[in-house]
Amino acid sequence: MNKFMYALTAALCFGAISANAQVKEDFVPSPNNQSGKQYPMVNSERRVRVKINAPDAKSVKLDIGSKKYDLVKGEDGQWTGTSDPQDEGFHYYQINIDGADVPDPSTMYYYGCSRWGSGIDVPAADQDFYQLKDVPQGEIREIYYWSDYNKAMRHCYVYTPAGYDIDKDKRYPVLYLQHGGGESEHGWAQQGKTGIILDNLIAEGKALPFIVVMDNGTWMSFKRADGSSLAMGPRRPGQGGGMNLPEDWTEGFRNTLIQDIVPMIDNRFRTIADKDHRALAGLSMGAMETKEIGLRRPDVFGSLGIFSGGTISAEEAAAAPGFMKNNNLTFVSYGSREIEGGRQGGDPKQITDGLAATGCNAHYYVSDQTAHEWQSWRRSLYQFAQLLWK
Amino acid sequence: MNKFMYALTAALCFGAISANAQVKEDFVPSPNNQSGKQYPMVNSERRVRVKINAPDAKSVKLDIGSKKYDLVKGEDGQWTGTSDPQDEGFHYYQINIDGADVPDPSTMYYYGCSRWGSGIDVPAADQDFYQLKDVPQGEIREIYYWSDYNKAMRHCYVYTPAGYDIDKDKRYPVLYLQHGGGESEHGWAQQGKTGIILDNLIAEGKALPFIVVMDNGTWMSFKRADGSSLAMGPRRPGQGGGMNLPEDWTEGFRNTLIQDIVPMIDNRFRTIADKDHRALAGLSMGAMETKEIGLRRPDVFGSLGIFSGGTISAEEAAAAPGFMKNNNLTFVSYGSREIEGGRQGGDPKQITDGLAATGCNAHYYVSDQTAHEWQSWRRSLYQFAQLLWK
Numbered sequence: 001m002n003k004f005m006y007a008l009t010a011a012l013c014f015g016a017i018s019a020n021a022q023v024k025e026d027f028v029p030s031p032n033n034q035s036g037k038q039y040p041m042v043n044s045e046r047r048v049r050v051k052i053n054a055p056d057a058k059s060v061k062l063d064i065g066s067k068k069y070d071l072v073k074g075e076d077g078q079w080t081g082t083s084d085p086q087d088e089g090f091h092y093y094q095i096n097i098d099g100a101d102v103p104d105p106s107t108m109y110y111y112g113c114s115r116w117g118s119g120i121d122v123p124a125a126d127q128d129f130y131q132l133k134d135v136p137q138g139e140i141r142e143i144y145y146w147s148d149y150n151k152a153m154r155h156c157y158v159y160t161p162a163g164y165d166i167d168k169d170k171r172y173p174v175l176y177l178q179h180g181g182g183e184s185e186h187g188w189a190q191q192g193k194t195g196i197i198l199d200n201l202i203a204e205g206k207a208l209p210f211i212v213v214m215d216n217g218t219w220m221s222f223k224r225a226d227g228s229s230l231a232m233g234p235r236r237p238g239q240g241g242g243m244n245l246p247e248d249w250t251e252g253f254r255n256t257l258i259q260d261i262v263p264m265i266d267n268r269f270r271t272i273a274d275k276d277h278r279a280l281a282g283l284s285m286g287a288m289e290t291k292e293i294g295l296r297r298p299d300v301f302g303s304l305g306i307f308s309g310g311t312i313s314a315e316e317a318a319a320a321p322g323f324m325k326n327n328n329l330t331f332v333s334y335g336s337r338e339i340e341g342g343r344q345g346g347d348p349k350q351i352t353d354g355l356a357a358t359g360c361n362a363h364y365y366v367s368d369q370t371a372h373e374w375q376s377w378r379r380s381l382y383q384f385a386q387l388l389w390k
Numbered sequence: 391m392n393k394f395m396y397a398l399t400a401a402l403c404f405g406a407i408s409a410n411a412q413v414k415e416d417f418v419p420s421p422n423n424q425s426g427k428q429y430p431m432v433n434s435e436r437r438v439r440v441k442i443n444a445p446d447a448k449s450v451k452l453d454i455g456s457k458k459y460d461l462v463k464g465e466d467g468q469w470t471g472t473s474d475p476q477d478e479g480f481h482y483y484q485i486n487i488d489g490a491d492v493p494d495p496s497t498m499y500y501y502g503c504s505r506w507g508s509g510i511d512v513p514a515a516d517q518d519f520y521q522l523k524d525v526p527q528g529e530i531r532e533i534y535y536w537s538d539y540n541k542a543m544r545h546c547y548v549y550t551p552a553g554y555d556i557d558k559d560k561r562y563p564v565l566y567l568q569h570g571g572g573e574s575e576h577g578w579a580q581q582g583k584t585g586i587i588l589d590n591l592i593a594e595g596k597a598l599p600f601i602v603v604m605d606n607g608t609w610m611s612f613k614r615a616d617g618s619s620l621a622m623g624p625r626r627p628g629q630g631g632g633m634n635l636p637e638d639w640t641e642g643f644r645n646t647l648i649q650d651i652v653p654m655i656d657n658r659f660r661t662i663a664d665k666d667h668r669a670l671a672g673l674s675m676g677a678m679e680t681k682e683i684g685l686r687r688p689d690v691f692g693s694l695g696i697f698s699g700g701t702i703s704a705e706e707a708a709a710a711p712g713f714m715k716n717n718n719l720t721f722v723s724y725g726s727r728e729i730e731g732g733r734q735g736g737d738p739k740q741i742t743d744g745l746a747a748t749g750c751n752a753h754y755y756v757s758d759q760t761a762h763e764w765q766s767w768r769r770s771l772y773q774f775a776q777l778l779w780k
Contacts, residue, residue, distance in 0.1 A: 034506055035574075054490035058446060077489065095492075099467065100444035102485075102492040109499045109506055116424055116499055132534060132543055140532040142585075146524045153522055165658065168558045184425075195532075268555065 023047060023082055030107065030120045032090075037106040046085040046122045050095065050104060053078050057098050064093035064120075087337075088124030089375020090191045092117055110191050114182040119191055124375060129382050130193040135203035136162030140195045143268075147260040149252075150222070154215070156261070157189040158269065161202055161209035171270045173210040173277035173389050176257065176301070177381070178217045178286025180308075185216045188381075191374050197382055207385040213265055215257070217282070217289055222252020250292040257293070258300055274302075275326060279388055281305025283377040298326035303388055305331045307380040308338060308372055311348040314358045330355060331384045333365040335376035363387060413437060413472055420497065420510045422480075427496040436475040436512045440485065440494060443468050447488050454483035454510075477727075478514035479765025480581045482507055500581050504572040509581060514765060519772050520583040525593035526552030530585045533658075537650040539642075540612070544605070546651070547579040548659065551592055551599035561660045563600040563667035563779050566647065566691070567771070568607045568676025570698075575606045578771075581764050587772055597775040603655055605647070607672070607679055612642020640682040647683070648690055664692075665716060669778055671695025673767040688716035693778055695721045697770040698728060698762055701738040704748045720745060721774045723755040725766035753777060 027041035027049050039051035050062050055077030062069040064083050071081035092112045095104050103109060103118045110119040138161045147154045161172065177194065179187035188194045194212055201207035220231035233246035266273040280301040282290045287309020294304040295312065299322055306312070311332040317323050332352045339348065349364045356362040365383045367376040417431035417439050429441035440452050445467030452459040452471050461471035482502045485494050493499060493508045500509040528551045537544045551562065567584065569577035578584045584602055591597035610621035623636035656663040670691040672680045677699020684694040685702065689712055696702070701722040707713050722742045729738065739754045746752040755773045757766040 036504075052490060054488055056448060056489035057487070058448075060490075097447070097487045097490050097492070098444055099446035100442060100450075100487050100492075100495075102487070102490075102495050103499075105490075105492050105505065105507070109493075114426075115495065116497075117495070134536045134543060137534050142530040142532070144522060144527050153524060165660075270555075 032108050032119050032121050033106055034108060039106050040104060040118075040120055042120065042122050044123070046088065048083040048086060048091075048093070048120055048122070049080065051078050051080045051106075052095055052097070052104065054097050059096075059098055061096040062093065063096055063101070064091055068096065086122045087370050087373060087375060088122055088127075089370060089373060089378065090119055090121050091373065092119055094118060111184045111186045112180075112182060112191070126379070129200060130197050130378055131200075132196050133200060133203075135199055138162045138164070138195055138199050138202075140189050145260075145264050147256055149256045149259050154256075154260075156185055156213060156215040158214070158265070159189075159195050159198060159212035160269070161211070162199060163209070164211075164270075169270075171272045173208070173279070174265060174269070174271050175210055175212045175279040175281060175305075175385075175388065176261070177212050177214050177305075178280075178282030178289055179214075180282075180284030180286055181218075184218070185214045188212075188214045192381065193378055194381065197378060198385060201382065201385050208389050210385075210389065211265070211269055211271060213261065215261055217253045217257075217286055219249050219253050219285070219289065222256060224251050225255055250289050253289060254293050254296070258297065262300070275299055276302045276328060277389065279303035279305065279329070281307065281331070281381075281384060282309070283307040283380070284309050284372065294327075294330075295320040295323060298323045302326055303329040303331075305333075305380065305384040307333050307377050307384075308335060310345075311351045311364075312355055312362075313351045314354045314360075317355055317358065317360060324358070324360065327360060329387055330360060330362040331365070331380075331387060332363070333367065333376070333380040333383065335367045335370035335372060337369070337371040338376070339366065422498050422500075422509050422511050423496055424498055429496050430494060430508075430510055432510065432512050434513070436478065438473040438476060438481075438483070438510055438512070439470065441468050441470045441496075442485055442487070442494065444487050449486075449488055451486040452483065453486055453491070454481055458486065476512045477760050477763060477765060478512055478517075479760060479763060479768065480509055480511050481763065482509055484508060501574045501576045502570075502572060502581070516769070519590060520587050520768055521590075522586050523590060523593075525589055528552045528554070528585055528589050528592075530579050535650075535654050537646055539646045539649050544646075544650075546575050546603060546605040548604070548655070549579075549585050549588060549602040550659070551601070552589060553599070554601075554660075559660075561662045563598070563669070564655060564659070564661050565600055565602045565669040565671060565693075565695075565775075565778065566651070567602050567604050567695075568670075568672030568679055569604075570672075570674030570676055571608075574608070575604045577764075578602075578604045582771065583768055584771065587768060588775060591772065591775050598779050600775075600779065601655070601659055601661060603651065605651055607643045607647075607676055609639050609643050609675070609679065612646060614641050615645055640679050643679060644683050644686070648687065652690070665689055666692045666718060667779065669693035669695065669719070671697065671721070671771075671774060672699065673697040673770070674699050674762065684717075684720075685710040685713060688713045692716055693719040693721075695723075695770065695774040697723045697767050697774075698725060700735075701741045701754075702745055702752075703741045704744045704750075707745055707748065707750060714748070714750065717750060719777055720750055720752045721755070721770075721777060722753070723757065723766070723770040723773065725757045725760040725762060727759070727761040728766070729756065 027043045030040045041049045060071040060079040069081050071079035073079050094101050107118040109116045141158045177188050202209050230252050235244035280290045287306040352362050352364040367379040370376040414435050417433045420430045431439045450461040450469040459471050461469035463469050484491050497508040499506045531548045567578050592599050620642050625634035670680045677696040742754040757769040760766040
């Protein structure tokens with residue numbers, strides 16, 4: 001193929017990706033690229049462009065946002081292609097080479113979709129809140145600990161705010177912050193940008209300093225107290241946002257959290273070890289866990305953050321022993337694209353407002369123009385952190 | 391291809407990998423696999439077996455230990471193949487699919503060979519010293535900090551030993567521990583297993599507790615003090631283990647380390663901030679940096695660890711102002727396969743013994759049956775840590 005033909009083919013292909021769309025050629029390297037890598041790139045229209053060296057391949061595709069885009073091979077053996085505009089924020093993606101789903105070898109890797117794979121951050125109008133800045137810096141600490149409930153060593157991340165090691169007598173509240181299904185304790189520490197979001201908020205005086213614990217809450221990986229498997233248990237149809245979940249599906253994670261993780265953290269860190277200074281929050285599956293555990297144990301977790309995974313109704317709150325007396329804050333959020341056209345079980349804003357009307361300190365937030373994805377959850381953390389412990 | 395033909399082809403192929411070798415079928419999943427993944431596997435002969443789904447590919451290869459192995463396609467579209475026996479310990483590797491070099495989608499990822507890519511740990515007779523155990527656990531802390539020399543935020547990991555947050559007045563010595571070329575600050579924190587090695591050594595009373603700082607020392611990424619680029623400078627032929635390096639190639643990293651990193655650490659952590667309680671060590675490129683910086687600034691770093699990157703002769707020590715007076719420990723190590731057949735510039739054991747003969751506390755260690763690879767460096771850290779601050 002000569003250069004003219006290649007340019008023509010490429011133009012036709014890129015043009016064909018989004019009908020009648022002229023792609024704006026202002027692409028810049030993604031911030032998630034490995035050191036020195038030019039591709040993948042993003043442009044101001046929030047399109048993703050990848051470039052992969054696969055000289056002998058018959059077919060190479062970009063798989064992002066539940067859509068596969070055929071790439072076009074250049075004379076140099078490099079395959080290139082451009083996606084439709086993506087939502088602002090972080091997206092998992094992969095490359096398919098002759099039928100093999102693999103990470104793009106040019107990006108850093110993130111755990112999601114039950115795999116370590118490629119990620120890309122599309123510029124966002126409000127991205128300043130999760131940009132690394134020269135403000136007083138906290139730390140994210142990697143810790144292994146013994147879990148007696150699981151009879152195994154486990155792994156978590158703990159964010160400590162700036163100054164934790166300076167004033168050695170000061171004690172802090174703690175937020176337990178959970179990931180979604182197919183994710184892990186790495187999610188909030190990496191693509192969630194928890195450390196940067198909190199460092200910036202605390203530096204601006206918008207949030208009080210607190211500790212954040214990020215552990216793995218994959219419910220089916222835990223056993224029940226009687227030793228039986230949660231993964232194998234009978235499922236109830238249609239529970240928990242349409243998912244079929246077993247009866248009391250949070251039992252294993254809840255026992256691990258309350259019997260092992262919370263005491264380990266209270267022992268190891270200078271916490272204020274009471275329910276008024278302990279919050280539980282999560283996204284998607286982690287939000288559903290927050291609701292289930294929060295309703296059962298308001299004596300342990302006084303504040304709740306439910307991101308993209310349900311809400312708590314006035315009726316549920318009233319039926320949960322001790323909830324109305326103990327709960328200090330219930331924060332509910334969704335990405336705007338998640339609630340377009342309504343949701344099964346009713347409008348979450350209306351339900352949350354109903355809870356607030358009973359005297360509960362309940363808040364509702366919608367992330368504009370985002371879906372069930374990390375930009376919704378970064379924004380939810382940003383909002384929730386400003387309400388906590390106040 | 392029917393099942394008989396497939397079995398025959400596979401048998402021929404696996405058999406052909408290592409002439410006349412019968413592969414022992416006791417493969418188990420690699421400890422570096424992503425959660426739930428069965429492949430890659432390793433067997434008791436230290437062979438690596440991979441399995442990749444690539445139904446439409448023409449050719450798939452396993453690229454490990456500087457050798458490419460053709461994989462064989464099964465009826466299910468999965469490609470499988472087995473390597474020759476590898477050295478004990480950790481190895482980087484990749485998969486080649488129709489000409490595309492990509493990570494194996496089943497492993498966790500490690501930074502080396504100037505990329506994030508696949509890694510595999512081959513069982514080792516002495517692996518107990520880097521196995522996670524239920525002993526008092528330190529932490530590995532992720533920190534961003536402002537570097538005035540580089541006018542940029544930088545990233546490092548800091549290991550703090552178990553009990554750091556309990557006795558809040560105790561102060562600790564500090565080891566600055568450097569990676570090799572094409573690696574980064576992630577190396578010692580991940581595949582180096584620094585935290586586990588030190589937790590185990592300290593728990594057994596074999597090492598005194600100390601802090602370890604792991605930062606990025608990629609020399610060509612730094613500028614000289616006058617603002618000029620180190621990457622672009624003229625190279626001297628044959629310096630530094632055969633590499634062509636510019637004059638005073640450690641200038642940028644050395645200034646960053648001494649002007650920014652050491653004061654940041656001494657400010658942020660409860661260190662004993664003097665040269666008698668400060669060590670510098672590294673592997674390969676990091677070893678060469680340790681030698682260069684250690685000879686120039688014995689007033690800053692009283693102990694040195696040089697792993698697979700040279701040694702210090704009696705003549706070099708005598709010519710370095712203040713070295714003989716200030717140096718408390720010089721540790722030199724190699725993998726046994728690195729020194730087979732001798733080395734340019736002389737036998738490192740003989741040279742190190744020569745340094746010891748002048749009264750310097752110099753030690754020499756050889757890692758048995760390993761090459762220029764992480765098993766040599768894990769063992770070197772294990773040995774070096776037991777000599778430090780004693």
